[in-house]
């Protein structure tokens with residue numbers, strides 16, 4: 467998906483501040499952080515959003531969450547707390563249509579919605 471910004475970040479065609487990478491996942495700082503820690507964790511393979519998940523996605527989704535857990539620990543926000551968010555489509559607030567998990571923390575976060 468050459469027109470997908472996150473596919474292009476995963477392919478290192480667009481620069482980003484990468485904090486973790488392996489064969490399947492990449493994590494990088496959000497361009498417009500909403501909290502002192504705001505990291506996006508994405509699968510390298512293109513999936514538009516949670517509507518595109520199947521039984522075959524169980525492992526990759528689990529790995530996204532476990533990577534978020536590890537990055538939260540690394541950033542020192544595990545005990546204070548943090549938020550994991552996946553937005554889906556328009557009313558869910560999704561603006562980039564490549565599955566991503568937001569890891570946000572480092573301050574008191576407000577109510578959802």
Ligand code: 5GP
Nearest residue numbers: 471482494495496497498553559560561562
């Ligand atoms: P969404 O609203 O789709 O859940 O979140 C998309 C996120 O991607 C937003 O928080 C936005 O700031 C971030 N974003 C959009 N384009 C880029 C980019 O080119 N680089 C980085 N690092 N983040 C981006």
Ligand code: ZN
Nearest residue numbers: 470473512564
């Ligand atoms: Zn993509």
